[in-house]
């Protein structure tokens with residue numbers, strides 16, 4: 001399938017922080033989660049996708065066309081939720097709704113009203129007087145109601161209470177089903193990633209570790225409980241150990257082949273939780 005969004009050899013330097021080179025493609029009908037420790041470059045990458053942060057090198061292509069040297073009409077296809085909305089404080093929800101709906105021809109008023117009701121957002125209160133969680137809910141309602149092809153969300157569940165987070169997960173799944181859509185979401189919440197993502201894009205200190213299919217990643221990592229102590233040197237696929245008889249690997253086939261060849265028996269092998277896999281990946285040397 002033709003990707004809707006492509007990034008080629010994208011690079012940016014901010015002081016001593018270097019992002020890239022990054023090559024990625026995003027196909028319709030998929031949800032990509034951007035994963036990385038604080039300061040890994042997730043927000044910077046998202047801002048570059050929106051042309052809000054200037055790239056030093058590389059190309060971004062939307063529907064096969066470069067977004068550079070064009071007017072900003074391509075933004076009609078993408079709605080973006082930044083970590084914090086700037087410049088909204090002196091407006092209330094109704095005014096922000098008018099401003100946003102004016103810009104997007106795909107604006108869906110009925111859907112916005114529905115989201116406002118679901119999240120119980122007071123539209124007549126000034127944005128600055130809303131709690132952080134309600135500010136987030138309003139920004140999400142404004143972003144989703146644009147009903148664009150592509151949605152870019154930077155930590156959408158931050159500051160939200162637990163029931164609202166759960167509701168948002170369902171809303172985002174339903175949003176994907178409205179028509180053919182693409183979603184890119186940066187999140188530190190494993191719940192968000194587990195429930196939503198098809199692919200994980202892992203950034204480490206500005207470097208791209210890779211794009212991984214979530215299910216494939218989950219099946220790759222295994223923990224073995226052995227009957228005998230392991231040798232001191234690492235075994236094939238090993239990424240971690242607990243004591244001498246519990247080992248975590250990321251290459252099931254190679255590990256099992258080694259264990260069988262060297263006559264190590266295992267009592268059981270189990271899959272890892274996504275949170276544990278992400279922690280291992282983010283702590284591994286590049």
Ligand SMILES: Nc1ncnc2c1ncn2[C@@H]1O[C@H](COP(=O)(O)OP(=O)(O)OP(=O)(O)O)[C@@H](O)[C@H]1O
Pocket residue numbers: 014015017036037038039040041042043044045
């Ligand atoms: N406007 C800026 N001025 C100076 N440095 C910046 C600026 N924006 C980003 N950086 C630096 O770029 C790096 C990446 O920041 P970025 O916000 O993209 O990370 P992140 O992965 O989104 O982090 P977090 O998970 O904490 O939100 C950091 O070292 C940050 O200090």
